[in-house]
Amino acid sequence: MTPDYVRDFPLASLNTFGLQATARQYVRVSDDSEVVQALDHARRHSLPVTLLGGGSNVLFSQDIEGLVLHMASRGVRLVSDDGVMVTVEVEAGEPWHPFVLQTLEMGFYGLENLSLIPGTVGAAPVQNIGAYGVEIKDVFSGLTALDRQSGKLVDFDAAACAFGYRESCFKQSLDRWIILRVRFRLSRQPSLRLEYGPIQQRLQLLGIDSPTPQDVSNAICAIRAEKLPDPKVLPNAGSFFKNPVISSEQAAALKASFPSAVLYPQAEGRVKLAAGWLIDQAGWRGYRKGDAGVHQHQALVLVNYGAASGAEILALARLIQDDIKRRFGVDLEIEPRII
Ligand SMILES: Cc1cc2nc3c(=O)[nH]c(=O)nc-3n(C[C@H](O)[C@H](O)[C@H](O)COP(=O)(O)OP(=O)(O)OC[C@H]3O[C@@H](n4cnc5c(N)ncnc54)[C@H](O)[C@@H]3O)c2cc1C
DSSP states (O other): OOOOOEEEEEOGGGSTTOOOOEEEEEEEEOSHHHHHHHHHHHHHTTOOEEEESSSSSEEOOSOEEEEEEEEOOOOEEEEEEOSSEEEEEEETTSBHHHHHHHHHHHTOBSOGGGTTOOSBTTTTTTTTOEETTEEGGGGEEEEEEEETTTOOEEEEOHHHHTOBTTBOHHHHTTTTEEEEEEEEEEESSOOOOOOSTTHHHHHHHTTOSSOOHHHHHHHHHHHHHHHSOOTTTSOEEEEOBOOOEEEHHHHHHHHHHOTTOOEEEOGGGEEEEOHHHHHHHTTOTTOEETTEEEOSSOTTEEEEOSSOOHHHHHHHHHHHHHHHHHHHOOOOOBOSEEO
């Protein structure tokens, strides 16, 4: 089937910040051949291509002068099963959280801590999504991507993806790869990760002594629903800044000046700092300018109270970055892709 190309397409409902940007052209693609056709169309009309999944990690700072290619392919397949471990292959356009729930129903475990993260399966490797002590690299088997430079399909294993904290090779060359499908290695035997934050407390509160992966997923959904604003109610893109990773010397100096600083030791003597703590300390939590603001309870989340533009949210982010640099000498890196 030839996909439909729509001119001057409003993107407000396709990004969780609810930003009112317009795409010069828009196309929804459901399989590999439609992706190839859309790329061909863009080439013939000299349109730059912007790839979009669930729009939960992007900030449109202006209208898109090109073709927005919206990944909508669907399908979940079991590709191997040795009785203990399974490999599941998923099309890029599958929504992430329903896929996590589907794996739990099938009795395949490993994704429960990543419940309720918005977005699509295809975007998950781009920033190696992570939550509650698990990242997708921990359950990743491989993926197939289309190389826009050569037009060839390429298989990636975990090493080739170069996963890091909210990082991968795809984030480093955003316009090169279109992830078409992702494979996950999951287990039929639960191996629960409960050590992170309030998971155990929440399970105790619910009176659950021997939790199942489904219980863990439910607990995490409940914690997340309390902690993070629902984009449908208060548009946002989750954490707006990455947690900065600094040297141990810098961390020690910071701790000496600010004894309550939240620090997490990392490999190779590096230290991760809670960006939310820095922003909170600097007094930004609850700040609002026009319709762009910092969430009242979660300093790491920038929100759109209604009619903020992407440029206004970005301007607020720059003010926060400058202030944190001035106060603490720390660089805050923006997590969502600015388009
Ligand atoms: C309330 C909220 C909570 C969140 N919590 C978390 C969290 O706990 N942990 C976490 O890691 N993230 C979190 N996020 C961020 C976001 O959900 C993830 O980054 C998610 O993977 C983005 O998926 P998406 O489909 O919406 O991507 P989009 O926002 O559509 O795209 C993000 C980037 O990926 C690219 N991209 C999209 N699809 C593909 C593809 N098929 N191939 C190649 N590139 C592609 C886009 O071009 C863009 O550069 C949260 C966001 C929100 C709004």
